[in-house]
Amino acid sequence: MIIRNYQKENDISNPHGIKSTKIYDTKNALIMHLELAAGEELKPHITPVDVAFYVLEGKPHILIGEEKIQVRKDDVIESPKNIVHCIYNETDEIVRVLVMKLPKPTENTIFVK
Numbered sequence: 284m285i286i287r288n289y290q291k292e293n294d295i296s297n298p299h300g301i302k303s304t305k306i307y308d309t310k311n312a313l314i315m316h317l318e319l320a321a322g323e324e325l326k327p328h329i330t331p332v333d334v335a336f337y338v339l340e341g342k343p344h345i346l347i348g349e350e351k352i353q354v355r356k357d358d359v360i361e362s363p364k365n366i367v368h369c370i371y372n373e374t375d376e377i378v379r380v381l382v383m384k385l386p387k388p389t390e391n392t393i394f395v396k
Contacts (some may be wrong), residue, residue, distance in 0.1 A: 341378030
């Protein structure tokens with residue numbers, strides 16, 4: 284049995300400049316824990332695989348394609364592959380999100396701005 288806690292794992296650098304921790308990484312899937320402070324956001328980007336976002340804490344705005352809505356704790360948001368998506372923390376509180384890429388990407392992410 285393998286048990287990981289994001290608080291005990293090392294943060295990894297990323298082009299978004301946010302706190303990011305890889306908590307699951309196999310040949311089949313990748314799960315990242317993201318923490319966005321007030322005002323932080325991901326850069327809009329496109330991934331070559333489907334992505335699911337699970338909101339652990341906070342009320343981030345999520346952009347999928349041209350639709351941007353505020354979501355809340357325990358919401359799961361689906362983002363199909365090859366479509367622009369982004370997470371924005373437009374609140375004064377911490378936002379924590381699990382990002383699940385299934386299957387694990389074998390191609391690079393494309394940044395759109």
